[in-house]
Amino acid sequence: xxxxxxxxxxxxxxxxxxxxxxxxxxxxxxxxxxxxxxxxxxxxxxxxxxxxxxxxxxxxxxxxxxxxxxxxxxxxxxxxxxxxxxxxxxxxxxxxxxxxxxxxxxxxxxxxxxxxxxxxxxxxxxxxxxxxxxxxxxxxxxxxxxxxxxxxxx
Amino acid sequence: xxxxxxxxxxxxxxxxxxxxxxxxxxxxxxxxxxxxxxxxxxxxxxxxxxxxxxxxxxxxxxxxxxxxxxxxxxxxxxxxxxxxxxxxxxxxxxxxxxxxxxxxxxxxxxxxxxxxxxxxxxxxxxxxxxxxxxxxxxxxxxxxxxxxxxxxxxxx
Numbered sequence: 001x002x003x004x005x006x007x008x009x010x011x012x013x014x015x016x017x018x019x020x021x022x023x024x025x026x027x028x029x030x031x032x033x034x035x036x037x038x039x040x041x042x043x044x045x046x047x048x049x050x051x052x053x054x055x056x057x058x059x060x061x062x063x064x065x066x067x068x069x070x071x072x073x074x075x076x077x078x079x080x081x082x083x084x085x086x087x088x089x090x091x092x093x094x095x096x097x098x099x100x101x102x103x104x105x106x107x108x109x110x111x112x113x114x115x116x117x118x119x120x121x122x123x124x125x126x127x128x129x130x131x132x133x134x135x136x137x138x139x140x141x142x143x144x145x146x147x148x149x150x151x152x153x154x
Numbered sequence: 155x156x157x158x159x160x161x162x163x164x165x166x167x168x169x170x171x172x173x174x175x176x177x178x179x180x181x182x183x184x185x186x187x188x189x190x191x192x193x194x195x196x197x198x199x200x201x202x203x204x205x206x207x208x209x210x211x212x213x214x215x216x217x218x219x220x221x222x223x224x225x226x227x228x229x230x231x232x233x234x235x236x237x238x239x240x241x242x243x244x245x246x247x248x249x250x251x252x253x254x255x256x257x258x259x260x261x262x263x264x265x266x267x268x269x270x271x272x273x274x275x276x277x278x279x280x281x282x283x284x285x286x287x288x289x290x291x292x293x294x295x296x297x298x299x300x301x302x303x304x305x306x307x308x309x310x
Binding site for chain 2: 043045046047049050052053054057083084085138139140141142143145146149
């Protein structure tokens, strides 16, 4: 995985609506990327549903939360509707896993992203990284708030 | 902002919902969650002191907040676990008229039940449990704590 202190790799990915989203769009704002293995899988469903419940508080802290997986924009769109979540999702679909690989968040053997969190600061520098010990282990939303508190978000 | 940072699962509070005797298990559950309903059948039968904490995940289960508020309102009339048992036993009838019917069957004062389940006090009480669960790392339901540590359901 990429480590705290390193510059985040630049990227442009389509979101759940097919609109292009780039790292540079977040210059001056904090960004939390939530890498997760797959739309509609039971564990990812739990993870994003719980994050949704505290999304307002995360955003109040001045941080944009984005999910990332290798699913397509269309799948992301259906997944968001099914789950009733407002968390924007990025599609690292083609070339598959290219951006996730740059973050060290792509599992070649599985063909999916891993389950990890990456906090990127206003200057595009990675400030905090959490990789789940296993893909079925969900990082609690408390870890997001810990990371924000440590990074000085107010 | 830091109010949802990590914290240990809170110890028993005077207004916690507690049933049974034995070693203490703190259960964070969503009343509209099928996994919770299945697990509850087993958890409720354990010879343990069960502490029920609210963890409604509204995006996934839109009726969850209403069900937790109803349970809390039933609790103020001494029937918290009776309504929880009822809701988990029959997940197919959870609209308002069904809740009134359940409340009537439990002998609750219906007017008071209706008023309280929509009150801010009840919403805040439910949210208190939810946030304590978030701080303790609850990321799926049900999550059970024993001696302040999460216990896999299979080990109960």
